Amino acid sequence: MMGERVSIRLMLADDHRMLREGLRRSMTEHGFDVVGEAADGAEAVDMAGELTPDVILMDVTMPELDGVEATRLVKAANPAIRVIMLTMHADQEVLAAAIRSGASGYLVKDCSTEEIADAIRSAVSGETTLSPALAASMLNEVRKLDPPEQPEEDRVVTKREEEVLQLIADGCSTPEVAERLYISQKTVKNHLASIYQKLDARDRTQAVLQAVRMGIVSLD
Amino acid sequence: MMGERVSIRLMLADDHRMLREGLRRSMTEHGFDVVGEAADGAEAVDMAGELTPDVILMDVTMPELDGVEATRLVKAANPAIRVIMLTMHADQEVLAAAIRSGASGYLVKDCSTEEIADAIRSAVSGETTLSPALAASMLNEVRKLDPPEQPEEDRVVTKREEEVLQLIADGCSTPEVAERLYISQKTVKNHLASIYQKLDARDRTQAVLQAVRMGIVSLD
DNA sequence: TGGCAAATGAGTCGAACGGACTATTCAGGC
DNA sequence: GCCTGAATAGTCCGTTCGACTCATTTGCCA
Numbered sequence: 001m002m003g004e005r006v007s008i009r010l011m012l013a014d015d016h017r018m019l020r021e022g023l024r025r026s027m028t029e030h031g032f033d034v035v036g037e038a039a040d041g042a043e044a045v046d047m048a049g050e051l052t053p054d055v056i057l058m059d060v061t062m063p064e065l066d067g068v069e070a071t072r073l074v075k076a077a078n079p080a081i082r083v084i085m086l087t088m089h090a091d092q093e094v095l096a097a098a099i100r101s102g103a104s105g106y107l108v109k110d111c112s113t114e115e116i117a118d119a120i121r122s123a124v125s126g127e128t129t130l131s132p133a134l135a136a137s138m139l140n141e142v143r144k145l146d147p148p149e150q151p152e153e154d155r156v157v158t159k160r161e162e163e164v165l166q167l168i169a170d171g172c173s174t175p176e177v178a179e180r181l182y183i184s185q186k187t188v189k190n191h192l193a194s195i196y197q198k199l200d201a202r203d204r205t206q207a208v209l210q211a212v213r214m215g216i217v218s219l220d
Numbered sequence: 221m222m223g224e225r226v227s228i229r230l231m232l233a234d235d236h237r238m239l240r241e242g243l244r245r246s247m248t249e250h251g252f253d254v255v256g257e258a259a260d261g262a263e264a265v266d267m268a269g270e271l272t273p274d275v276i277l278m279d280v281t282m283p284e285l286d287g288v289e290a291t292r293l294v295k296a297a298n299p300a301i302r303v304i305m306l307t308m309h310a311d312q313e314v315l316a317a318a319i320r321s322g323a324s325g326y327l328v329k330d331c332s333t334e335e336i337a338d339a340i341r342s343a344v345s346g347e348t349t350l351s352p353a354l355a356a357s358m359l360n361e362v363r364k365l366d367p368p369e370q371p372e373e374d375r376v377v378t379k380r381e382e383e384v385l386q387l388i389a390d391g392c393s394t395p396e397v398a399e400r401l402y403i404s405q406k407t408v409k410n411h412l413a414s415i416y417q418k419l420d421a422r423d424r425t426q427a428v429l430q431a432v433r434m435g436i437v438s439l440d
Numbered sequence: 441t442g443g444c445a446a447a448t449g450a451g452t453c454g455a456a457c458g459g460a461c462t463a464t465t466c467a468g469g470c
Numbered sequence: 471g472c473c474t475g476a477a478t479a480g481t482c483c484g485t486t487c488g489a490c491t492c493a494t495t496t497g498c499c500a
Contacts, residue, residue, distance in 0.1 A: 130350075158446060171426050174486070185486095187448050193488070194446095203456095203488075205425040206391050209439060212432070219433055378476060394456065405456095406479050413458075414476090423458075423486095441500100448495075457486065465478075470471100 007033045008124055011053035013044035013070065014086070015062045019109075023057060026113040032120065041065025045073045048081055055120050058103070060087040060094055068094070071101040082123040084116075087134075095134055105129040156198055162216060164191045169208045169217045227253040228344055231273035233264035233290065234306070235282045239329075243277060246333040252340065261285025265293045268301055275340050278323070280307040280314055288314070291321040302343040304336075307354075315354055325349040376418055382436060384411045389428045389437045 010032045012020050017039070024034045036051045038044035042064040048056060056074065060067040071083045084105035085098045098106055104123040107116060108131045119129035157165065167177045174192070178185045192204065199214075201207035211217045230252045232240050237259070244254045256271045258264035262284040268276060276294065280287040291303045304325035305318045318326055324343035327336060328351045339349035377385065387397045394412070398405045412424065419434075421427035431437045 160447060168425065169429065171422070173423070183447085184449055186450055189488075190448080190450095193490095196488080202391070203393070205388065205428055208425055208429065209389065209432075212429075213439055219429060380477065403477085404479055406481090407477070409458075410478075413460095416458085443500090444498085446496080446498105449493080451491085453489090455487080455489100457484105459483090459485100461481085463478095463480075465476100467476085468474090470473085 007031055008055060008120060009051070009053045010034045010120065011036045011038070011044070011048060011051060011056045013038040013041070013047075013056055013062065013067070014059040015039050016059075019059075023116075027057075027117070027120075030113065030117040032117070041067060041070035044070045045077070048074045049077055052078060053081060055082045055084060055104075055123050057116070057120075058083050058085055060085055060098065068097045068101045071098070071103050075102040084119050084123055084129070095137060106134050107131045108134060156214065157195055157211075157216060161191050161195050161198075164188060165195060165208065165211050166217045168192075168204050169211065169219070227251055228275060228340060229271070229273045230254045230340065231256045231258070231264070231268060231271060231276045233258040233261070233267075233276055233282065233287070234279040235259050236279075239279075243336075247277075247337070247340075250333065250337040252337070261287060261290035264290045265297070268294045269297055272298060273301060275302045275304060275324075275343050277336070277340075278303050278305055280305055280318065288317045288321045291318070291323050295322040304339050304343055304349070311357075315357060326354050327351045328354060376434065377415055377431075377436060381411050381415050381418075384408060385415060385428065385431045386437045388412075388424050389431065389439070 008031075010027055012023055012027075012034060014020050014023070014037075020037050020039075024037065027034055035053055036047050038047045040063045044056065044058060044062075045065065056071075058067045058071055062070070065073075067085055071085065074081055074083060079102075082104040083102070084107060085101075085103045086107055086109050087094060087098070088109055095106060104126075105119045105128055107119055107129065111131055115131075122129045163181065164177055167180055172180060174185050174188050178188045181188070192207070195207050196202060199207050199210040201210050208217065212219055228251075230247055232243050232247075232254060234240050234243070234257075240257050240259075244257065247254055255273055256267050258267045259282075261282045264276065264278060264282075265285065276291075278287045278291055282290070285293075287305055291305065294301055294303060299322075302324040303322070304327060305321075305323045306327055306329050307314060307318070308329055315326060324346075325339045325348060327339055327349065331351055335351075342349045383401065384397055387400055392400060394405050394408050397408045401408070412427070415427050416422060419427050419430040421430050428437065432439055
């Protein structure tokens with residue numbers, strides 16, 4: 001209400017002094033208030049608890065405690081603190097871990113100070129920033145994981161057999177399946193025998209598991 | 221080898237003539253060769269087949285055939301054609317569909333022509349570009365989907381029961397499990413009875429399915 | 441039109457299954 | 471020292487399962 005613009009309180013966590021000093025200088029020029037510097041993850045967690053900065057610029061690779069774990073601890077102790085992770089390379093596994101740790105941004109270190117400043121301001125307003133390189137990397141991962149979709153309607157088992165399988169998966173016994181489908185137990189058993197052959201299973205448990213693996217039935 | 225720099229052949233697909241003309245002008249200024257314009261998805265697919273452009277700038281929302289489906293068809297017919305999707309808003313569902321369709325970039329329409337030009341050049345060299353807004357949106361989605369991690373070692377079933385479950389899941393019958401674990405069939409049945417209670421199952425099939433759902437056993 | 445796959449039904453038989461009840465041994469915690 | 475839970479083992483009994491063989495009806499397609 002009073003309009004007095006309070007500058008954003010920033011904390012740096014990186015094990016390279018030179019990089020910290022460079023960051024401190026450029027972030028100060030961008031109008032941020034650098035209130036503290038930590039040289040490793042453990043120090044960062046402690047310092048964050050004392051200083052409660054608005055935003056932490058945290059390197060991923062640090063001694064004692066890596067940036068991901070440090071971020072997790074900081075967020076656990078004080079969820080209001082925003083953490084922006086800095087990383088050397090667009091490593092897919094690290095990125096996944098970083099995402100889970102609850103950071104508000106993921107930047108590769110070769111980005112400009114303007115980009116960092118933007119990311120800090122976005123983080124304060126609750127937004128998330130991702131370096132293009134990291135975004136693309138994540139995208140490829142998602143694309144890699146996703147394609148397991150096989151729209152080919154191979155239909156290994158017949159419609160009826162599929163119904164039987166789903167009911168079995170839902171917890172029905174042979175008599176119950178027969179009742180549900182208004183057919184005799186014999187017929188159900190015949191369908192099952194056919195299913196066992198087709199799915200290379202020797203009992204209903206294996207058949208259902210195989211069907212789940214093949215996406216023929218759902219687990220719910 | 222001859223050094224003659226061939227410009228990138230571009231195709232536009234958007235149902236708004238004005239936007240197409242604006243794009244054509246600015247892309248031409250950026251040195252691209254705009255070889256065609258389509259006003260809807262179906263036209264885009266046909267035209268792509270005839271012109272085989274290097275890159276298509278494809279709007280997501282179009283009459284006849286939406287951009288996602290059109291992209292899928294174009295990539296199916298000619299995987300070498302790169303498609304960059306343009307979208308109005310960072311809609312999560314559309315983004316997911318777009319990712320699956322195999323495009324090489326996803327830009328929100330308020331980005332600059334320089335950004336579009338960069339994305340086109342990246343697409344030609346096989347890279348993927350994502351608008352920051354879309355990246356953040358996707359990130360939130362991943363974060364939402366991921367947390368279901370429960371590292372709590374609740375150990376619903378005992379070690380031994382888990383072994384039995386895994387063997388059952390691997391296709392063993394009660395006698396076989398007994399043999400494998402060097403215990404009597406009776407004991408296996410005791411374990412199973414205990415498992416049924418704990419997992420609220422009434423037979424081995426349900427028990428294994430529940431165990432799979434709970435991540436107690438693996439499906440290979 | 442002839443043949444083939446799907447869906448239905450049936451019989452027998454031995455093995456496997458699941459429930460109910462009981463029991464012993466052993467380790468860890470109160 | 472007592473109690474609990476895990477792991478072991480047993481009996482009895484009725485049900486369910488899966489293998490094997492066979493038969494009928496439908497619908498489709500070559």
